Amino acid sequence: MTPIIQFKHVSKLFYLGSKRAYLRYLLPDNLQGDVKSRNGQKNGELWALKDFSFEVEPGESVGLIGPNGAGKTTTLSILAGITRPTSGEVHVQGRVGALIQLGAGFHPELTGRENIYLNGVIMGLSTRRIDQIIDEIIAFSELERFIDTPIKRYSSGMNVRLGFSVAVHINPDILLIDEVLAVGDASFKAKCFGKIRGLRQTGVTVILVSHELSQIRNLCDRAIFIQNKLIMSGDVNDVIQCYYDSVFSGEQEIEPTYDKSEETGASASVAHISSVELLNQHGELTNQFNTGDTLRIRINYQAIEPVENPAFGLSIHSDDGFRLFGVNTQSDNFLIQAIEGKGSVEFIISSLPFLHGTYLVSVGLHDQYMGFYDRKTLAYKFYITKSPPASGVIYPVHEWK
Amino acid sequence: MTITAKNESLLNKVINLFKRYELLLTLTTREIRVRYRQSILSFGWALGQPIIQMVVISVIFGSFLRIPTGGIPYPIFSYTAILPWTLFAGAITAAIPSITGNMNLVTKIYFPREIIPLAASLARLFDFFIALTVFIALMIWYQIPLQSTIWFAPILLIIQIVLSLGIGLLGAAVGVFLRDILYAIPMLMLVWMYATPVIYPLSMVPPEWQRVYMLNPMASIIDGYRKVVLEGVYPDFSYIAYAAIVSVVLLIIGYVYFKKLEMSMADII
Numbered sequence: 001m002t003p004i005i006q007f008k009h010v011s012k013l014f015y016l017g018s019k020r021a022y023l024r025y026l027l028p029d030n031l032q033g034d035v036k037s038r039n040g041q042k043n044g045e046l047w048a049l050k051d052f053s054f055e056v057e058p059g060e061s062v063g064l065i066g067p068n069g070a071g072k073t074t075t076l077s078i079l080a081g082i083t084r085p086t087s088g089e090v091h092v093q094g095r096v097g098a099l100i101q102l103g104a105g106f107h108p109e110l111t112g113r114e115n116i117y118l119n120g121v122i123m124g125l126s127t128r129r130i131d132q133i134i135d136e137i138i139a140f141s142e143l144e145r146f147i148d149t150p151i152k153r154y155s156s157g158m159n160v161r162l163g164f165s166v167a168v169h170i171n172p173d174i175l176l177i178d179e180v181l182a183v184g185d186a187s188f189k190a191k192c193f194g195k196i197r198g199l200r201q202t203g204v205t206v207i208l209v210s211h212e213l214s215q216i217r218n219l220c221d222r223a224i225f226i227q228n229k230l231i232m233s234g235d236v237n238d239v240i241q242c243y244y245d246s247v248f249s250g251e252q253e254i255e256p257t258y259d260k261s262e263e264t265g266a267s268a269s270v271a272h273i274s275s276v277e278l279l280n281q282h283g284e285l286t287n288q289f290n291t292g293d294t295l296r297i298r299i300n301y302q303a304i305e306p307v308e309n310p311a312f313g314l315s316i317h318s319d320d321g322f323r324l325f326g327v328n329t330q331s332d333n334f335l336i337q338a339i340e341g342k343g344s345v346e347f348i349i350s351s352l353p354f355l356h357g358t359y360l361v362s363v364g365l366h367d368q369y370m371g372f373y374d375r376k377t378l379a380y381k382f383y384i385t386k387s388p389p390a391s392g393v394i395y396p397v398h399e400w401k
Numbered sequence: 402m403t404i405t406a407k408n409e410s411l412l413n414k415v416i417n418l419f420k421r422y423e424l425l426l427t428l429t430t431r432e433i434r435v436r437y438r439q440s441i442l443s444f445g446w447a448l449g450q451p452i453i454q455m456v457v458i459s460v461i462f463g464s465f466l467r468i469p470t471g472g473i474p475y476p477i478f479s480y481t482a483i484l485p486w487t488l489f490a491g492a493i494t495a496a497i498p499s500i501t502g503n504m505n506l507v508t509k510i511y512f513p514r515e516i517i518p519l520a521a522s523l524a525r526l527f528d529f530f531i532a533l534t535v536f537i538a539l540m541i542w543y544q545i546p547l548q549s550t551i552w553f554a555p556i557l558l559i560i561q562i563v564l565s566l567g568i569g570l571l572g573a574a575v576g577v578f579l580r581d582i583l584y585a586i587p588m589l590m591l592v593w594m595y596a597t598p599v600i601y602p603l604s605m606v607p608p609e610w611q612r613v614y615m616l617n618p619m620a621s622i623i624d625g626y627r628k629v630v631l632e633g634v635y636p637d638f639s640y641i642a643y644a645a646i647v648s649v650v651l652l653i654i655g656y657v658y659f660k661k662l663e664m665s666m667a668d669i670i
Binding site for chain 2: 014015022023025026077078080081082083084085088089090091092093098100101104105107109110114117118121122123124126127150
């Protein structure tokens with residue numbers, strides 16, 4: 001079977017830096033195309049892809065993973081025709097639909113309906129075709145009541161719905177998805193996943209780029225680990241494992257990528273959390289665990305004045321901030337009479353019930369009335385790097401009969 | 402389909418452009434709709450701008466300076482030139498920043514990118530036709546008789562449109578990489594207007610300057626409008642032919658260079 005996508009020794013060069021760098025694009029050297037692949041990297045040059053090759057069979061669903069700057073979006077851009085390789089060849093059979101950004105062409109002054117037509121035509125549909133499916137699109141978006149209002153009045157969630165509804169009705173042979181599945185509310189996301197699964201069943205080939213590795217597991221038959229060239233291609237779980245191994249070298253406290261509010265109550269001067277350590281069952285500092293391992297979280301505190309009946313709270317979140325589990329010493333009936341000076345409290349899960357992924361931890365110190373002295377929200381990270389074969393987030397101990 | 406670093410043939414590119422005519426229409430309509438949706442004033446601006454220009458210029462150059470117009474009332478004398486010039490300058494001014502102003506259309510999806518400046522320019526035609534109604538009203542008001550030569554005006558219009566598209570494409574392409582161009586446009590168009598017989602008649606150009614002056618393709622065209630619409634005579638066809646050739650050449654150069662630069666445009670971000 002001929003592959004539907006073939007990347008053959010593709011390299012992609014970008015000229016970076018100051019405005020003068022842009023002038024290089026105007027030179028005949030760049031205009032001829034087919035720049036010879038040079039070794040090394042001169043100043044102001046970035047080889048986003050260097051001799052990258054891979055193939056995709058028709059109907060396959062492939063996940064592209066790699067760190068930032070690995071060339072994932074560049075690969076999709078080349079497949080979508082947005083940019084061209086500096087050298088090498090790409091063969092593509094069939095129509096490509098790119099979900100690299102939703103709502104390309106949307107204008108706030110135009111109504112939802114007008115924007116559907118606009119976006120649809122931009123993405124390659126004919127007006128006649130849009131006439132045929134416009135009702136389907138509007139129904140999918142669930143925006144019937146607002147479809148004839150200018151989208152400047154839409155919330156961002158509504159904009160996502162509109163954009164996605166057009167995009168999933170393009171019916172391409174190859175669907176490229178670049179991180180757009182990260183947005184939208186949970187029910188709409190589920191709808192979109194369902195629609196994509198439906199497309200897969202009709203034989204559409206899917207290439208998915210996502211940092212949410214659970215999505216890759218859910219949707220893909222195969223994964224490719226890319227870091228400016230092919231590192232590994234194969235079974236989804238194996239490739240994800242390889243990716244984790246190569247990238248995570250054990251940092252304890254890392255900056256989470258979004259809202260980290262280190263809220264300190266006015267009473268932080270009375271007592272506060274001085275540090276938090278994540279430990280394995282041997283008491284060693286680590287942030288990598290396997291499903292089923294023991295996790296110990298030691299909360300070191302300092303109570304400058306004595307505090308009676310304090311409560312320590314702890315919650316564990318998935319990497320998008322969603323709270324998976326939260327408890328505190330009060331609700332768990334672990335009553336602490338008082339704390340004074342320096343000390344620590346430990347929270348132990350003897351068998352981690354989480355699957356592969358990145359998890360965030362929030363910790364808090366509260367008074368008996370649940371007003372807080374100190375809070376570290378989403379401030380600590382740990383990774384589950386080895387899991388038994390399963391999908392999803394949690395792993396309850398189970399058996400089949 | 403094979404994608405490589407090499408470009409496709411020019412013929413293929415033109416064919417691909419024509420295949421997406423519906424997109425061109427849609428984007429042009431978007432430009433027009435958005436402008437007129439924004440406020441009632443916007444609609445008035447298509448009328449207002451040439452009228453206000455004409456009134457101000459008429460007072461200063463017609464009354465104060467008394468530019469000789471060969472017997473024709475100054476307001477209609479100037480408006481006959483202002484109307485097409487507004488289209489010309491407007492089309493270029495809209496086209497050149499159109500790619501940089503729509504980077505999301507360039508970096509997130511592919512379609513023949515020349516459609517963007519083309520749509521921006523074509524949207525100005527709509528303004529032109531609205532302002533044309535004012536022109537007709539002026540003609541009636543000043544009781545200018547309909548000349549038999551007036552059929553030639555649309556040909557002049559086509560030549561200037563071709564010229565503005567060529568410049569627009571060239572400028573839009575280069576402007577992605579050299580932003581300085583974008584800042585220079587308003588000034589350039591102003592200077593160009595002074596170098597064209599919009600405010601004054603062609604006859605006021607001193608003989609020793611005529612040769613250089615007529616290198617400006619818009620000179621014969623704007624003067625041509627006055628001749629065929631107001632005076633009933635034909636312009637010198639050799640100059641018109643020159644303007645037509647320059648326009649076609651510039652369109653070809655503009656388009657070819659645009660298509661060569663097209664695939665690098667998304668790499669800038």
